[in-house]
Amino acid sequence: MTADLTCPICLGRAFSQVEDLRFSVPRPQGGAAGAEWFSYDILSCDACGHVMTDRPYGEGFIENLYASPLEKERWTHDDREPYGEMIAFARGDLDRALAAGEGRILDIGCGFAKVLQQLYAEGIASERLLAVDFRRQVPDGIPFLECNLNGLDGSAATGFDGYAFAFCTHLLEHTLDPRTFLRALRVAAAPGAGLYLEVPDHSLTGRDVVALSNLWSPQHLHYFTPESLSALATSCGWSVAGNESSLFGFVPRVRLLLRAETHAAAVEATRDSFRQLRALRDALAARLSRESGNGPVAVWGLGTDLLLAIEGHPKLAESIRAGHIVVFDLAQRGQSHLEREIGDPDALAAFDGPIVLAARPANTRFRMREAAVAMGIDSARLIDVFDEA
Ligand SMILES: [Zn+2]
Numbered sequence: 001m002t003a004d005l006t007c008p009i010c011l012g013r014a015f016s017q018v019e020d021l022r023f024s025v026p027r028p029q030g031g032a033a034g035a036e037w038f039s040y041d042i043l044s045c046d047a048c049g050h051v052m053t054d055r056p057y058g059e060g061f062i063e064n065l066y067a068s069p070l071e072k073e074r075w076t077h078d079d080r081e082p083y084g085e086m087i088a089f090a091r092g093d094l095d096r097a098l099a100a101g102e103g104r105i106l107d108i109g110c111g112f113a114k115v116l117q118q119l120y121a122e123g124i125a126s127e128r129l130l131a132v133d134f135r136r137q138v139p140d141g142i143p144f145l146e147c148n149l150n151g152l153d154g155s156a157a158t159g160f161d162g163y164a165f166a167f168c169t170h171l172l173e174h175t176l177d178p179r180t181f182l183r184a185l186r187v188a189a190a191p192g193a194g195l196y197l198e199v200p201d202h203s204l205t206g207r208d209v210v211a212l213s214n215l216w217s218p219q220h221l222h223y224f225t226p227e228s229l230s231a232l233a234t235s236c237g238w239s240v241a242g243n244e245s246s247l248f249g250f251v252p253r254v255r256l257l258l259r260a261e262t263h264a265a266a267v268e269a270t271r272d273s274f275r276q277l278r279a280l281r282d283a284l285a286a287r288l289s290r291e292s293g294n295g296p297v298a299v300w301g302l303g304t305d306l307l308l309a310i311e312g313h314p315k316l317a318e319s320i321r322a323g324h325i326v327v328f329d330l331a332q333r334g335q336s337h338l339e340r341e342i343g344d345p346d347a348l349a350a351f352d353g354p355i356v357l358a359a360r361p362a363n364t365r366f367r368m369r370e371a372a373v374a375m376g377i378d379s380a381r382l383i384d385v386f387d388e389a
Contacts, residue, residue, distance in 0.1 A: 005054060005055075008179040016046055023218050024036065041053065041054040050222070073111075081114065089196065090194065103162055112139070113138040116131050116142050117139070145159045150176045166195045169196070169197075169255075195238065195259075197229070198255040226245045230243060280385070283388075284306070284358060285310075297356060299356045300356065300368055301359035302358070326340070327343065330344070355382050
C-alpha cells in the first residue's frame, strides 16, 4: 500500500482493504500468448468511506494506459448515446451562460468532445466552445486546448480561465487527485459559472452493470457514489443545484449540476465582527478621553484592546504620559508603559477617580468586577464600556 495515500474527500490517511483488482496486459510479441499481470488494492477510507485504489504506478503508467486512441464508447444494447440528454440536464444553466455572451463552454477531459460537437451542430459559435484534454482526439472545427489535467492546481493560469459552463463527464474517476482538480476548476470558473459533472455511480450495481460495463478497470482510480461526489464538490466550493443517479443503458452514472456561487457569508460575518471590535475600542478610547477631562481616571487591564485603542487614538498616549490616565494591570504591575509605572490593581481601592475596565473578554472583565467588590470598591466607580448598549 502506498504510504502517502490520501483520501481526496476527508484527507484521511488510514484505509481498509475492500478488494484486490487484478488485470492483465497482453504481451504484443508473436508466438505464445502471454500477459503481464498487475494488481492493485481497492481501499476504503476509514474516516469517510470513500473507495479508491492504491496506485502502484506514477504518471508514466497512466500515460501508457491512455496512449492508444479512444475507441467509440458503447453505452446501450442499441448503441444510443447520452450526449443529448447530458445537454438537456444542463439546459437552464447552459442557456444562461450562453445568453451572458462571454465565457467559453468547456468539455474538459473531452475525448472526442461529443457534447461540444452537438452544441456546434445546434449553431453555437465555435469561438464559444473549447475542448480540453490530455491529447487531441476532437475533430477539426472544435477549438482544442491540450492540458495535463492531473497538473492543474488552481495556482496558475489555465488557458480556460473565466469559463461560463463546463461539461466534465467520466473524467474525475481517472484523476490522480480529484480534489485538486475540482478546486482548480472552481478557481478558473467565472462567477456563477456552471459545471455538469458526471462519473460512474458505484452505488448502482446489477447484472447488466456487472456483465456489460467496464467499471472495474485499471483506469478507474476513484469509486464515487452520489453522496461522496456531492461531499467532494461542495468542499471544493461548488454548490449542488441538481443531483441525479441513473442508468444509461448499462452504464450507472451520478451527475451533478454544480454552480460556482460566491460564498460571501463567512467573509462578511468576519468583516462585520471586526467593524464591531473597532467600534468597541473607539468607544473605550472616547470614554477614557472624556473621563480624563474631569480629573484622573484609572484604566484597568493593559492588553490588546487598550493597546489598539491607544494606537488608534494617539491623544490617549499623551494623557497617560501626563498622568491623567493611570494604567493598572495585575500581570505587568511595576513595569512601565509610556514612561509611567503600571499600578498594582490592589491599589485601586485607594485611587481617587473612576475606574475604566479595559479588558473586553468577559472572563477577564468579570473577574475584575469580582475583585473590585472584594476590595470594597463602590461599583458606581466602575465603568464598563463593553457592557453598555
Ligand atoms: Zn476520507
